[in-house]
Amino acid sequence: MFTFSALEGNRVKLVPLETEHIQPLFECSRNPDIWINYPFSITTTQEMHGFVTKALESRERNEQYPFAVFDKERNEYVGSTRFLRISRLGAVKEGLLRKKYYKMDYFIYGIIDREWKEIRNRLEGYLGNEGT
Incomplete structure (x- = not known):
């Protein structure tokens, strides 16, 4: 299983998603405009529970890695994001x-062993520049 820790910038911190984030994520998702371009919407705490549970199950299968987004200036969770199928x-x-x-x-992407060294070097370069 992939292991990720929190990722932190000047304004936000990405915290590995856990069930404790269900209520804060539900509270920050009340504006119906958020869901306009999504294939679904979340209107109840139970639906948010299902959304988070499904994301955690996908993490267990190494398909994706979900995060809760914490806004450090506002001192609250403001949403979620994920590395989706790491593609x-x-x-x-x-x-x-x-x-x-x-x-x-959905498009499927892949990396084969002979491509990995170049891709790894590029990704490590991004980290060296603090993601900018």
Whole structure:
């Protein structure tokens, strides 16, 4: 299993998602405009519980890594984000899953062993520049 710790910048801190974040995430997601471009919406605490539980299950399967977003200036959680199927960052497009989840198309990316050294060096370069 991948292990990630908190990621912190000047304004926000990404905290590995846990069930303790259900209520704060529900509270910050009340504006219906948030859900306009999503294939679903969360309108109850139970739906947020399901959303978080599903994200944690995906983390256990090494499919993605979810974070709660904490705004340090406001001193509150303001949302969530995740490394979704860890498919960006220099990977090559392998294929397309048409209408796979939520009736949306998903592209699949991959990195093979001979590509890894160059990609790793580039990613470590990003970290050396503190993500800027």
